[in-house]
Amino acid sequence: MREKTRELLKTEHYTNLFSMDKDNIVEMLKFDEKDAEELFRKAREVRSKYMEKFVVRGVVEASNYCRAKCLYCSMNAGNEKLPRYRMSADEIVKSAWKGYNHDIKMILLQTGEDPLFLDYMIPAIKRIKSEMPDAEIICCNGERTEKEYQALKDAGADKYILKFETSNPELYKKYRPHSTLEKRLNCAHLIKKVGLGLGTGFIIGLPGQTDEDIANDILMIKNLQPTPMASACPFIPNKGTELENEKAGDLFYSFKVVGISRLINPSVCMPACSPYEYLKKGGQIDGTGIGCTSVTIRLTPDKYRDLYQLYTNDRITINLDMAKEVVEAAHANWENF
Numbered sequence: 001m002r003e004k005t006r007e008l009l010k011t012e013h014y015t016n017l018f019s020m021d022k023d024n025i026v027e028m029l030k031f032d033e034k035d036a037e038e039l040f041r042k043a044r045e046v047r048s049k050y051m052e053k054f055v056v057r058g059v060v061e062a063s064n065y066c067r068a069k070c071l072y073c074s075m076n077a078g079n080e081k082l083p084r085y086r087m088s089a090d091e092i093v094k095s096a097w098k099g100y101n102h103d104i105k106m107i108l109l110q111t112g113e114d115p116l117f118l119d120y121m122i123p124a125i126k127r128i129k130s131e132m133p134d135a136e137i138i139c140c141n142g143e144r145t146e147k148e149y150q151a152l153k154d155a156g157a158d159k160y161i162l163k164f165e166t167s168n169p170e171l172y173k174k175y176r177p178h179s180t181l182e183k184r185l186n187c188a189h190l191i192k193k194v195g196l197g198l199g200t201g202f203i204i205g206l207p208g209q210t211d212e213d214i215a216n217d218i219l220m221i222k223n224l225q226p227t228p229m230a231s232a233c234p235f236i237p238n239k240g241t242e243l244e245n246e247k248a249g250d251l252f253y254s255f256k257v258v259g260i261s262r263l264i265n266p267s268v269c270m271p272a273c274s275p276y277e278y279l280k281k282g283g284q285i286d287g288t289g290i291g292c293t294s295v296t297i298r299l300t301p302d303k304y305r306d307l308y309q310l311y312t313n314d315r316i317t318i319n320l321d322m323a324k325e326v327v328e329a330a331h332a333n334w335e336n337f
């Protein structure tokens, strides 16, 4: 079996890769460094053929209010120690300008599952669209109703990121006890229904996850097509959560996951996410060698940054210079195959 899977990576017929099955994926997840090099090479090859360039996105973390109870996230509703903030539409637009002035035209507006999100999101989206007409707006605000997704779309939003987090319904229920996988997937359906592009993805290395689970996660991205964006990020234990003493996701394993995802979803934008940098200095540059196609810099005002703790207090923050380095590294290995 392993020989067959290795052979698969030599194919010139990409359709063989797109239609890889679960057994092949599980085999690849077990690859050692040497075999993984072949996987990464193929992932770069597929990226070079199917993707035009590496892009920089800017994220404004507009509110850390959250009604959800995700066990892995320190913004969860039960964390009473965390001071909460909510940016005004004016502050959001000003932050977007900080990116736009540096030619960053993909603006991600991310929040916790804040019940009042439309109050600032709608005016902020309208203003960004009128002041920066060629900016693309990507929202990431959790599980919402069709009406709410429609309101974002009507205001001018282009895309919406809603990761399914894990395709295993039992693990899902364990880590997101307030919701179900079915509900999350239905939200993904509603996002598409109102005409927003769906970004999706999952977390790698949640305690209890198996190679089979991860293989299903990778295949789930394909099942959710069309999806312009997908991210697979390693789990980072957040301080102040039930999972704070658990082991972080593994970087090498995460790279294999992303490499395989690239082979199966050739034209989906996949980020070299900040946990790579958290797990290893230079991790995001390494991520460019496995088929990633974007990097995100934080546009959130300094006074709020420590309060938006997705990964840890000392979350690694990529700045403009680092982003430029990552883009250059990516384009240097955009090979001519």
Ligand code: SAH
Residues within 6 Å of the ligand: 072, 073, 074, 110, 111, 112, 113, 140, 141, 142, 143, 161, 162, 163, 165, 202, 203, 233, 234, 235, 236, 237, 238, 275, 310, 311
């Ligand atoms: N409230 C929104 C945004 C959540 S934060 C929503 O529910 O979609 C954005 C993403 O960060 C999540 O989808 C999750 O995949 C990721 N994330 C949160 N905590 C994490 C952790 N401890 N480790 C790795 N990824 C995490």
